Amino acid sequence: MAGVVVERGVVKVPPQQLGQSGVQEHLEEAIKRLKPVNPVSLSVSSRTDAGVHALSNSAHFDLQRKNDKPPFTADVLVEALNFNLKEQQIRVTHAYRVPDDFHARYRAQSRTYVYRVALGVTHHTLLPLTDWNLCWGLRNTELDIDAMHEAAALLVGTHDFSSFRAVNSDLPFKNPVKTVDVVTIQPGSSFAHSHFHRRLQFWELTFKSQSFLYKQVRRMTGVLVAAGQGRLSVSQVKQILDARDTLAFPHDVAAPAYGLFLKSVDYKESDLLFSQKPDATEDPKT
Structure with missing residues (x-):
């Protein structure tokens, strides 16, 4: 199994949007060009809403080579995937051979988002x-x-954030209690x-x-900006x-x-280590 870190958000285009491709489709197509014998399925750590950006994201996939050839090394895999992505505005920055029970989404220790605000913009020009x-x-x-x-x-700490989630099909199945470790406001x-x-x-x-x-x-960004504008008081945010x-x-x-922007997804170093001795380097064209 391989884990990769990519630049740009990973979104799979819904089936009803025929003729369009998202970042996930482009990555899966790049993996297919390596000619694995197993079906290609990419599991991403974080899906971003339409319009949201990503400076970094991560995903995992299985890649079994034909004729029992050894796995690609990390460097060769990164180079081959980026070659196959060609003109797409997506880049694979790192790759790891990870244990079979690794999951990019469920093994993530933290996700960091950054929201950028500009002041004095009376017109977009x-x-x-x-x-x-x-x-x-x-x-x-x-x-x-x-x-x-x-x-x-x-907002820092463990709270029921029901007021800060939007309605979607997953709402009845998601625990609204989350622990927010960091909320900072800094000059950009x-x-x-x-x-x-x-x-x-x-x-x-x-x-x-x-x-x-x-x-x-x-939603958290919105209430903080509203507090900064005087539209909401701190007590109203608490309410x-x-x-x-x-x-x-x-x-x-x-x-x-x-x-x-999704800035980063972090893991324990031990979760990214494959215990077996690395195999010999292989060229993806062989």
Whole structure:
């Protein structure tokens, strides 16, 4: 079994969207070109909503070579997959041979998301092209960061986050109790900050947990920004959390998808170690 780390979010296109391919389909096609004898099925650690980005994601798959050839080494597998991905805006950065019981989703120890906010954006043309559709542009020229920090402290720890999850088909089956390890608000910058001279203030909101509910990060971001704008008080944020009811979440407060990035998925080092002695290096073309 192989585990890979990829740049860009992994999304499988629904069957009804015929003629379109998502990142998962492109990765599976790249694996098929290695001519495995087993069916190709990619299991990803984190699925991102439409419009959400990923700086890094991870997945695992089984790859059995014909004629009992030894497994590819990590370096050869990374090179071969990236060659097969060709012009797609997807890159495999690391590969590991992992134990048979490894699962990219269920063995993840934490997932870290970053939400980017830009201030003073009265019109989208004020943003550099490198940040267009990659941050939430607010008209506000400043936010009450102290209020945001105070509200963020309410979200850290183990809570019933029912108020912060959106309704979907999985709602009856998901435990709403989650432990959020980190919520921080820090100054950020434009992706082109070295060459962009308009004075726009960027902020980055970071969230870390083993797992999140559907749209939980976007809803947490929304209430923190609303607290910074003075639209919600810190006590109102607490009331929303304590309500433990998705219907208690204010209308039009959730942050839009395009400012959100999956930054990293972390594992125990021991889960990424294969106990057997590595096999000889093989060229994927043989």
